[in-house]
Amino acid sequence: MQSIDQLIEGSLKGEKLSTSRLISLVERGNKHAPYVLEKIFPHSGEAYYIGVTGPPGAGKSTAVDRLIARLCKNNFSVGVIAVDPSSPFTGGALLGDRVRMHVKHDKMDVFIRSMGSDRVMGGLSRTTKEASRILDASGKQVIIVETVGVGQSELDIAEATDTVIVILTPESGDSIQIMKAGLMEIADIFVVNKADRPGAKDISLSIQGMLDRSLRKRDWTPPIFLTTASLNKGIDELYEGIWSHSRYLQQDSMLEKRRRTQFKLELRNRIESEFSHILWQDIIEEKNIDNLVQEIWARKIDPQNAARRIMGELIEELPGWLQRGG
Ligand SMILES: Nc1nc2c(ncn2[C@@H]2O[C@H](COP(=O)(O)OP(=O)(O)OP(=O)(O)O)[C@@H](O)[C@H]2O)c(=O)[nH]1
Numbered sequence: 001m002q003s004i005d006q007l008i009e010g011s012l013k014g015e016k017l018s019t020s021r022l023i024s025l026v027e028r029g030n031k032h033a034p035y036v037l038e039k040i041f042p043h044s045g046e047a048y049y050i051g052v053t054g055p056p057g058a059g060k061s062t063a064v065d066r067l068i069a070r071l072c073k074n075n076f077s078v079g080v081i082a083v084d085p086s087s088p089f090t091g092g093a094l095l096g097d098r099v100r101m102h103v104k105h106d107k108m109d110v111f112i113r114s115m116g117s118d119r120v121m122g123g124l125s126r127t128t129k130e131a132s133r134i135l136d137a138s139g140k141q142v143i144i145v146e147t148v149g150v151g152q153s154e155l156d157i158a159e160a161t162d163t164v165i166v167i168l169t170p171e172s173g174d175s176i177q178i179m180k181a182g183l184m185e186i187a188d189i190f191v192v193n194k195a196d197r198p199g200a201k202d203i204s205l206s207i208q209g210m211l212d213r214s215l216r217k218r219d220w221t222p223p224i225f226l227t228t229a230s231l232n233k234g235i236d237e238l239y240e241g242i243w244s245h246s247r248y249l250q251q252d253s254m255l256e257k258r259r260r261t262q263f264k265l266e267l268r269n270r271i272e273s274e275f276s277h278i279l280w281q282d283i284i285e286e287k288n289i290d291n292l293v294q295e296i297w298a299r300k301i302d303p304q305n306a307a308r309r310i311m312g313e314l315i316e317e318l319p320g321w322l323q324r325g326g
């Protein structure tokens, strides 16, 4: 059994097995996770982060496969985190096999990790960030994060990556749905995949129309690429589009600003979750919430003031609690 320090050392040298074990450890919320993250963080920050999101079945993984191949051709090392709520049990095996099928490059340096969103401890965005930081520190030059764009996760991806690719298809439905999903706001690049099917041009026109009408002032106009990922069509253009967005971010320290904003958001989120951890796990439970409910039921106190009373007592107890080490 290797020690945590050996795993960290191995991963920083680029050893896949160590990296994989560190990610598992962080994913499970192991007690050593904070130590691991503390040690690897100074070594991260060099990689370029690409987010890929879109509706289920749009061809995200197929496109990611192709992008991996394209990146490897240019000698980039690549790390992939695929968050796959629809099929949590593939464990990366399927995606890995597909990549091996398409990329016949002995030298290719790829690490692929699939995560079921129901398995990750402490929230999707947090675990995705931690895993991609481990890959970053292990020397991967490009990190790709794939998430299914349903609900909140597509917004999270914008808080974790440098270039966000939104993949839609001719079946993606009308433009209003796209708006609703919040995808318009976060896309740096649009891809209409399955261009071999009817209606691809129409959906690309309606995206274009929406971008034209959008009130948000943009210096960067998201390009729209038509791809047939399953046939490797349009991938070169997409690849160029990614680097073109990356070059755009190099101007006026925009990349730095984007990443600083992301750190700020992350810090806020973490303060909040640390706080609610203290609240629910260790302090509030000692209070007799049921007694308060009784008082509320009897109309002796209203819920808001009951909450404030608890908060008041909490703040008094907090220093002692923190001294005991949480
Ligand atoms: N006709 C056509 N089929 C495609 C294309 N790209 C992918 N597919 C197929 O679409 C299906 C879904 O592809 P995936 O790459 O798994 O899609 P995904 O978006 O990663 O799916 P989830 O991760 O489950 O949301 C597969 O059967 C692919 O072979 C394409 O350009 N044209």
Ligand SMILES: [Mg+2]
Pocket: 060, 061, 062, 082, 084, 146
């Ligand atoms: Mg997929």
